Amino acid sequence: MTSAPTSTLQQLPADGAPLPHTASTAPFEPYAVEAMTPAQERIYLASQWQLMWWKFRKHRLAVISAVVILTIYGMAAFCELLAPYHYTTRNTDFIRAPRQEVHLFHEGRFLGPFVYPYTQRLNMENLKREYDVDRTRPQQIRFFCRGDDYLFWGLIPGNVRLFCPPEDGTLFLLGSDRLGRDMLSRILYGGRISLSIGLLGVGVSFVLGVIIGGIAGYYGGRVDLFVQRLIEIVQSLPHIPLWLALASIMPPSWSPIVVYFGITVILGLMDWTGLARAVRSKLLSLREEDYVVAAQLMGAKPARIIGLHLVPGFMSHLIASATITIPKTILGETALSFLGLGLRPPITSWGVMLNEAQNINVVALYPWLLYPVVPVILIILAFNFLGDGLRDAADPYR
Incomplete structure (x- = not known):
């Protein structure tokens, strides 16, 4: 009488304890993992923005430039409280x-x-x-x-x-100055106009560069070819004569506020090409990633893919590019106002103030009329150094 074959399946104990190792079942031995030091763990678990901040802090010149920029913008924001006079107050007994x-x-x-x-x-x-x-x-x-x-x-x-x-x-x-107005008060008030034009002008160029460059990089093909030729045409135009031509067509009857926004739009329309090319090159390399293909298969629209999936991936590079573009816009407004084709009185800006220093004889007799050029040089250098620091901090290969 043969005995019934025993089952090869073994039941777990009622209390859920693991089965003991048999001779045919070798115990699992995991690979030895070396524990990370607290410093290594801090780096590996840090976000992209934290890594950028740690690298940016090592760039001392960029940090100092950031402090200078924040100080100048803070003074411009509270110029009414800091200036001893209103910028239109005249002291006719103390001219120049x-x-x-x-x-x-x-x-x-x-x-x-x-x-x-x-x-x-x-x-x-x-x-x-x-x-x-x-x-x-x-x-x-x-x-x-x-x-x-x-x-x-x-x-x-x-x-x-x-x-x-x-x-x-x-x-x-x-x-x-020549009307007995305090130069310090006018520099503080004028800084608000010049600095805000820089921010608004970069905002216009930023929007145009991201949209146009994003469309070219995402679609490619003929769309990319058309956008590239458009960028080359805009870049081939001499900027200063074009600025002068666009600024000169604004009617003198326009109010200073309208002229202010007109100058802002003109400066923004001239500086979007470099940013558009940077966005286009990034999107050409990112559009083939798996998460982009997954978003396309889920039915996401191109605008959503570009705005929510692609652009945030290199936002740090965009911020670095914007800090380099802001001084160009400020310098453009100063140049136009200096030549008399930008902002006009009663609005005051650094360029409007420098317009009074065109005569070399006046400058030789009253050199303090050139003081508005000091904050212009300071803010341009500070933004350039800040842009260098942000670019180095945002570079993943450094």
Whole structure:
């Protein structure tokens, strides 16, 4: 009588414990994994933006430039509070007055920040106004005081300023212009216009570059060929004469606000080609990725694929490109206003202020009229250094 064959299947114990190893079943031995150090774990688990920030902090010149840019933009944003005068306030008794120096001690006695007043006289030989410093009457600078009325950002009325001229005195820290207006106040107010044009102009070029470059890179073929020829045509045009031509066709009857937006659009229309080519080259390499094919199979529209899947993948490169484009836009507005084809008074900008310094004879006699060129140079250099730092931080191969 033969015995029933035993089943090769074994049942697990009732309590769910694993079966003991038999002679024919070798125990599983996992590979030895070396534990990561806390520093390695911090790097491997960091996001793309964290890695960019860590690399950016090592670029000291870029960090300093970022601080300078934020400081200048902050001063422009609160220019009503920081400027001692309104930019239209005229002191007709002090036309083209030189700068007044700030002192702390008078005849060995500490008085705090003060200035010495000017006495004016007319030189009858050359008909030039000459100013003498009266060192017998120190005039203290007032802080957190009430000065000229203003509308903060054109909305909120106020008259409180960080510092004001002395009672019955003047405060020209950077001198005055041909109408007796304070240069420091006009530089602060003009910075808001020039810097905002840079941001708005880059916004226009950014939108055009991403849309046009994204379409060319995603579709390719004839669409890409057409966009490439369009970019080459725009880049072959000389920018300065084209700026002059477009700016000169704006009617003089337009209000300063309309001219402001017109200059912004003109500058944005001229600077989108470089960004469009960068976006196009990136999309040509990313459109064949698996996640793009998956989105296409799921029925996602091209606009959604470009905007939500492709563009965020190289947003860091776009930010670096934008920081390099902003100074070009600021310089373009300054050049147009300097030549008299950009913004016009009563709006003030750095270019409008430099328009008064076209005459070399005036500059030789009143060199403080060139002070508006200092923030222009400073902001251009700061943006270029910041762009270099962001580009190096966004490069995954560095």
